[in-house]
Amino acid sequence: MEGDAIWWQEGVIRAVATAAELERRVPSRVPRYDLPRTLITPGIVDGHTHFAMWAQGRRRVHLAGASRRSEALRRVAGGTIEQGWLRGHGWDANRWDEAPDRRSLDAVVPAPVFLESVDIHAAWVNSAALARAGVDRSTPDPVGGRIVRDAAGEPTGLLLERAVDLVRAVLPAPDPEGLVTALRQAQADAHALGLTGIHSMEGPDALRAFQTLERRGELRLRVFFHPPVAQLPDLLRHQARSGEGTGWLALGGIKLFLDGSLGSRTAWMLEPYEGGADHGLPLADTANARRVVEAAAGAGIASTIHAIGDAAVRQALDLLAPLPSAALPHRIEHFQCVHPADLGRAAAHGIVLSMQPAHLPADVALAEERWGARSSRVYPFRSLQESGAVLAFGSDVPVASPDPRQGIAAAMARVAADGSFGEGWHAGERLDFESALRAYTVGNAIAGGVASRRGRLAPGYDADLVVWSLDAGVARGDWLAVREAQVRLTVVAGEVVFRR
Ligand SMILES: [Zn+2]
The missing domain is CATH 3.10.310.70 (Diaminopimelate Epimerase; Chain A, domain 1)
Structure with a gap:
């Protein structure tokens, strides 16, 4: 970035220059934020969330880890009554x-x-x-x-x-107003983490709640909404198209599942799991999936496909590669285990790879045990980046924490949750700080079809940005410093939404 100061007006960046120059150019009535020894980055976008689920779950009592009944009762006593x-x-x-x-x-x-x-x-x-x-x-x-x-x-x-x-059967139906309130609170917490936008993979209740927030002028996260494939007939009937919407809430692609997960041993693999004969679980009939993605693409709707095992990843590439592009790129979610023959295919067809580096620490032991030597092609961040593919990072919250520092640090370190592989698990696939940050900013802007106005700090771009206290060691690859970074200021559409 040129300069050490930034000026925005009416939600749009006007200039990036030296502080001295902006001091001269910018009218004195414009408020100044003087934050020495900080780094300004574009706003962080979480490329894969179940945000409403997270928002709502957080308001309920969490009993995980309660080691005795009295501890559980203590937590229940402090809970909130809803409906x-x-x-x-x-x-x-x-x-x-x-x-x-x-x-x-x-x-x-x-x-x-x-x-x-x-x-x-x-x-x-x-x-x-x-x-x-x-x-x-x-x-x-x-x-x-x-x-x-x-x-x-x-x-x-x-x-x-x-x-x-x-x-x-007698629990109250989800209360729409309760969900709106939960989203408002979760939005504030997201701002404190440096998030200015999300991609949300959820159903109609969540969409209505986001729409309510927007109608009331309270939506302060840029939301791309990816509805489940079951909604496709409705979307076609309403002639909806990917990318359509407002600066706050826009339609992403339809979400399809091709397999399960590594944790439940349902990720679909080309070769059997180690020590077994099973290949995991394919979830979609190929001919049917092809009809669906073709019908969607023909109507201008992109596809957002969940694929974790190398067989599912290959099937997703096979489905998406021949499709005409929609206003938004087609994308593959997770893209966890990739056969070497498939490494370059996403780049060749402009398919965005939506990956969640914060899952890596927890997956190392399972991948070693269940996939053996194939582990060397799990989360191959660096190889994919070098192939020219667009990486779009996210958390999959509530599966992992939505804190982007954890994802960036995991992509830089590739250290297992128990601290093993301290030098990095398949260390050649580590990313540097800049690359990991780019996947959370430019990558998700490309995924949203808004790369011409978001994901960078430049004149004419939306004033979505974050100011961090961050140790300079980060530039030399010190991932521990990333985890200790502090968000000082979060700005969305020119509005300061969080300040510490
Ligand atoms: Zn998910």
């Missing part, structure tokens, strides 16, 4: 001394309480919740489920498998 219910998730009673039961919950919350277990196969509820659902000693166990009962035959408050549905 008359207190909800939470994540408890795991395997090592608890005391069983989850309704009476202990009754003692801390009189309103109905519904707490899902970590694997979502059980629920812990209180007496008020059982009463709402009409469950008592006379209720028979449903097929495929069990209402756990005490010696006297009374339900204890623990419901297993299909019995959970007895209470789930």
Whole structure:
């Protein structure tokens, strides 16, 4: 960047120059922010989020890691009642001394309480919740489920498998206003992390909530919305096109799944998993998927395809390569394991690769165990960059933290979560700071079809930017310094939305 100062007006960058020069040019009534020893970057865009899910989940009680029942109850007591219910998730009673039961919950919350277990196969509820659902000693166990009962035959408050549905059926429908409030709060937290935009992979409820925020003039994140493929008939009927919308909320592509994930052993692989005969799980019929992406592209709608295993990655490339381009580029989500023969294909066809480096630390051990030697082609950031492909980075929040510092540091370091591979796992695939930052800025601007006005700090570009306190060691590859960086100022459309 030329200069050390930046001037914006009415949401648009006017000049990037030296502070002395801007001091002369800019009218004195324009407010000044003097932030010595900082770095100004374009606003960070998270290229893959489930933002509404994150926003809503954060308001419920988190029980993950509660090592005893009393700890879980303490957290429940501090929870918030929403639509008359207190909800939470994540408890795991395997090592608890005391069983989850309704009476202990009754003692801390009189309103109905519904707490899902970590694997979502059980629920812990209180007496008020059982009463709402009409469950008592006379209720028979449903097929495929069990209402756990005490010696006297009374339900204890623990419901297993299909019995959970007895209470789930009486939970209030999602409250639209509650979701809007949750989004507003999550937006403020995103600003504090330096985020000025997101790509959101969610359904119609989330879209309506974003639309409500925008209508009220409260949307201060640039949102590209990628609806599920099930919405395609609706989109075609309304003649919607990718890229359409406003400066705040625009339509991305339709989201399709070709496989599952490494963690659940459902990523679809060309060769079997190590020590087994299974290839994972293809999720789409090729002919059907082809019809869908062709119909979409013919109507100007891009495709956003989830592919993790090398077979799914190849199928995604096969599907997208022959398509005419829409207003936005077609893209592949995750692109985790890539056969060497496929490395250059995304670049050759202008397909954007939406990747999540913050998943890497947790995936190292699993990839080594399940994919063996194929691990050398997992998250091949550097090879893909050198092939000329556009990398667009994101977090997949709530799967990983939306903090972009974690993603940038993970791309620079490639160190496993347990600290192993300290020199970098397949270290040749590490990125430098500039490249990782570019994937969060320019890369996501290209993915949104807005590279001519976002993703850079230059006159005429939108004034979406972040000011960081950042150690100079970052430029020499010190990824630990990235994790300690502080956001000092976040600006969206020229408005200061966060300041520290
Ligand atoms: Zn996702």
